[in-house]
Amino acid sequence: MLLRLNTADGRPLHEQVAGVIRRAIAEGECGPGDRLPPARDLSQALDVNVNTVLRGLRALRDEGVLEFRRGRGVTVADGADQRSVLLHRVRDLVTDAAHLGYSKNDLIEMIRGIS
Template sequence: MLLRLDATDGRPLHEQVAGAIRRAIAEGECAPGDRLPPARDLSRALGVNANTVLRGLRTLRDEGVLEFRRGRGVTVAAAADQRSHLLERARQLLADAAHLGYSRNDLIEMIRGLS
């Protein structure tokens, strides 16, 4: 798995780490059930602190994209590719709404009105 961070990106590093892993999953570099390299190895490859990588991994675990299993390490969750893609689209929608002056709650109300 080849991950890269963008030095010009203004987002916090842990968000960039999570985004890079999401992209790797969405592009098929990592499939459901695949095991990720240890956080220490990822941190060396990316040139960031191991705690930064762990924070990004925990974010993805909380989103249901990754699974942490004792003795087995971190693996890509089943259907993570679909979930990762949907979460990325939701983030983009939220950013677009904010750009147009809508709050998160305004967006939620718009979505509720669709059903």
């Protein structure tokens, strides 16, 4: 897996770490069940602190993109490739709604009205 951070990106480093891993999954560089390199190796490859990498990995775990298993390391969760795409679309929707003056709660109410 070839990962590289964008030095011009103004987002916090842990978000960038999560983003490059999310992108690698979306582009098929790693798929469900694949094991990620250890956090220490990722931190060296990305030239960031290991705690920054761990924070990014935990965020992806909380999103359901990664699974942490004792003795097996960090693996890509089943359906993570699809979930990653969906989360990206949701973030775009929230951004677009904010530009139009709608809050996240407004979006939730709109979604509830659809079903």
